[in-house]
Amino acid sequence: MEKIAELAQVIDRHIAKSGISPTAMPRLSLIRAAQPSIPTPAVYEASLCLIAQGSKRVSLGEHSVVYDASRYLLVSVDLPLVGHILEASAQTPYLCCKIDLDQAALAELIAAQGGGVPHGDRPVLAVYPSDPDLIDAACRLVKLLDRQESIATLAPLIEREILYRLLTGPHGAVLRHIATAGSHLNQVTRAIAAIRKRYDTQLRIEDVAAEAGMSASSLHAHFKAVTRMTPLDYQKQLRLQEARRLMLTDGASAGSAGFAVGYESPSQFSREYRRLFGAPPRQDIERMQAAPVTRIAL
The missing domain is CATH 2.60.120.10 (Jelly Rolls)
Known part of the structure; x- marks a missing residue:
């Protein structure tokens, strides 16, 4: 102590x-x-x-x-x-x-x-x-x-x-599994890095699987076992969280933030944003600005 x-x-x-x-x-x-x-x-x-x-x-x-x-x-x-x-x-x-x-x-x-x-x-x-x-x-x-x-x-x-x-x-x-080439955890870690690097572009599972050294079906199964979500859902969370940051810290509008992270449909962006954060983009940002402590996530 x-x-x-x-x-x-x-x-x-x-x-x-x-x-x-x-x-x-x-x-x-x-x-x-x-x-x-x-x-x-x-x-x-x-x-x-x-x-x-x-x-x-x-x-x-x-x-x-x-x-x-x-x-x-x-x-x-x-x-x-x-x-x-x-x-x-x-x-x-x-x-x-x-x-x-x-x-x-x-x-x-x-x-x-x-x-x-x-x-x-x-x-x-x-x-x-x-x-x-x-x-x-x-x-x-x-x-x-x-x-x-x-x-x-x-x-x-x-x-x-x-x-x-x-x-x-x-x-x-x-930790040994993650650092050991060829282990499933190491491969999933490489897949995560590939998705994070290109989160704002259209995701092709075959490309991510190739970078991870896995088949598409194996990637899907092991990725979900580790992260509790599919690669596409993982990318979606990355996009929405970056859009939230752009609106909160850079003052971006919902439309420009959604477009910047790869959304082509404003309605789809708003719908998925609300599903993750519990409120539409504008309402969520106003709520966070009114209570800055709620921004702390780590």
Whole structure:
């Protein structure tokens, strides 16, 4: 608990306003909220999320997990989740650090360790009991923000330590599968990257399957098993979330935002937007502007 309190203090020192703040370290973000949020859809990159204060629920389809200072979240592949901050107040804000996984460094560590890929269940979204060594490493990483001249030298070393502790923890199996060429999780990860790269164009399943090294039928089955949705539904979420960002942060109209992300029919865009976010585009944006804290999704 002492290290969690220290982590909370350093996060609190470096993020004063509610929201998600990038840092001088490209894979580290800090998150703060002064009140609970409404459930908010967002794509979570493969990452480690450590809450230092407060609690949160994230859902993938009908599967939900809750985490707090005693349990951390590991998202092993980019997933469209719904996040809902449960505990936060002005006096005791929600404080969290998010560390994106460096896939290249992860692959290097696995190669250095050698050994085969283990069998067994491989959940790509899960929470685990707090690990003092992992918290200590994360705390040292965030504290580098107090000594930015040390970031270039020390951040890669601490990130590598964090990846090592993840590999040797209860989630090591899923990370090994993702980094192992030819495994279904590795192939789905490549398919996800292909869809994210061209989310605003017409999606041809055969092209995505070829990039992933799978047949179209195999891609469909394994993609849905991992993400709880089809590749087309995954692309749809990417499009709608980017359109929401364009309207909220860039002031784009619903028509121009829909067109920018690949929709040719305004009515189809509005219908699918309402299905995901619970309100038509204009009403949803007005609601979010009236309550900025609800924008926090991570």
